[in-house]
Amino acid sequence: MVKSASMLPSHEKTRDQEEEIILLGAHFSIAGGLHKALLATQEYGCTALQIFTKNASTWRERGLSSQEIDQFQAVKKESGIRSVCVHAAYLINLASPDQGKYEKSIKALEHELIRSSQLGIPHVIMHPGAHMGMGEDKGLQRIAEGINKVFDRVPETTCRVLLETTAGQGSNLGYTFEHLAAVAAMVEDDKRIGFCFDTCHVFAAGYDLRGEVAYGQTMKAFDDTLGLKRLHVIHLNDAKKGLGSRRDRHEHIGEGHIGLEAFRFIMNDSRLKAIPKILETPKQKDPVDCDRLNLERLRGLVHHRAHSSFVAIS
Numbered sequence: 308m309v310k311s312a313s314m315l316p317s318h319e320k321t322r323d324q325e326e327e328i329i330l331l332g333a334h335f336s337i338a339g340g341l342h343k344a345l346l347a348t349q350e351y352g353c354t355a356l357q358i359f360t361k362n363a364s365t366w367r368e369r370g371l372s373s374q375e376i377d378q379f380q381a382v383k384k385e386s387g388i389r390s391v392c393v394h395a396a397y398l399i400n401l402a403s404p405d406q407g408k409y410e411k412s413i414k415a416l417e418h419e420l421i422r423s424s425q426l427g428i429p430h431v432i433m434h435p436g437a438h439m440g441m442g443e444d445k446g447l448q449r450i451a452e453g454i455n456k457v458f459d460r461v462p463e464t465t466c467r468v469l470l471e472t473t474a475g476q477g478s479n480l481g482y483t484f485e486h487l488a489a490v491a492a493m494v495e496d497d498k499r500i501g502f503c504f505d506t507c508h509v510f511a512a513g514y515d516l517r518g519e520v521a522y523g524q525t526m527k528a529f530d531d532t533l534g535l536k537r538l539h540v541i542h543l544n545d546a547k548k549g550l551g552s553r554r555d556r557h558e559h560i561g562e563g564h565i566g567l568e569a570f571r572f573i574m575n576d577s578r579l580k581a582i583p584k585i586l587e588t589p590k591q592k593d594p595v596d597c598d599r600l601n602l603e604r605l606r607g608l609v610h611h612r613a614h615s616s617f618v619a620i621s
Contacts, residue, residue: 401453402436402446435481451493474511507544
């Protein structure tokens with residue numbers, strides 16, 4: 308079997324192939340070990356990857372053994388993966404008015420930064436938090452205070468925290484670029500903070516991506532408010548709900564309200580070329596491998612190549 312350029316180890320790539328590399332991947336499971344997600348990227352020909360480092364649905368923390376760390380590093384080197392990022396547990400809410408949950412959230416983020424640093428992963432993505440009736444201004448301040456506490460407690464960690472754009476569902480903060488800018492401005496060590504742009508979330512929050520003009524306006528707003536130089540990861544998800552719905556519902560690429568053309572803009576925007584792009588679309592293996600199909604759709608948009616087989620995912 309002849310390997311595609313995206314599956315070749317980095318030392319086997321030609322100069323032309325190096326220039327064509329797209330940092331594209333998906334969120335893969337760590338069931339059976341952290342390194343299993345890296346092995347999955349080889350199967351899908353990915354150059355980027357997002358993982359959890361623990362069970363994301365529990366507060367229970369875990370430490371990493373030296374064997375786990377060594378195995379992860381060895382498989383990563385062998386796989387040729389260019390970019391790995393971590394998504395923090397969804398339970399974390401640094402805007403929570405409940406002091407017990409707030410402290411749990413701080414502790415959980417501390418552990419996440421420690422694990423990610425041990426694995427050599429540079430970016431930890433987190434949802435800013437939900438104010439739960441406390442009010443947006445107080446919630447944003449509480450998020451920043453929580454991040455400052457975490458950075459003070461684990462100064463030796465090497466990864467950057469990326470605040471993710473949100474849809475604004477319920478009392479979730481981060482649905483405007485100004486929200487994220489306000490938090491970042493209150494973080495004392497601003498070199499350790501950055502941003503993650505989620506296409507479904509920004510669209511649901513009211514930022515249009517459809518059409519060249521709308522796309523340009525949204526990206527300009529992001530750049531003016533937050534700075535594209537501080538954008539380190541992009542989540543590629545279509546949206547089940549309409550513009551401004553404030554509903555966080557991901558859809559397969561090209562099958563939602565955002566539509567395929569917006570993803571063509573993103574995949575061909577030279578300003579975004581070096582930024583890892585990660586799928587978080589619904590998972591399905593049979594009868595259609597959705598990750599594979601969504602990745603193929605995105606690759607097919609690069610350099611305006613036409614899609615010859617647009618298959619609907621049921």
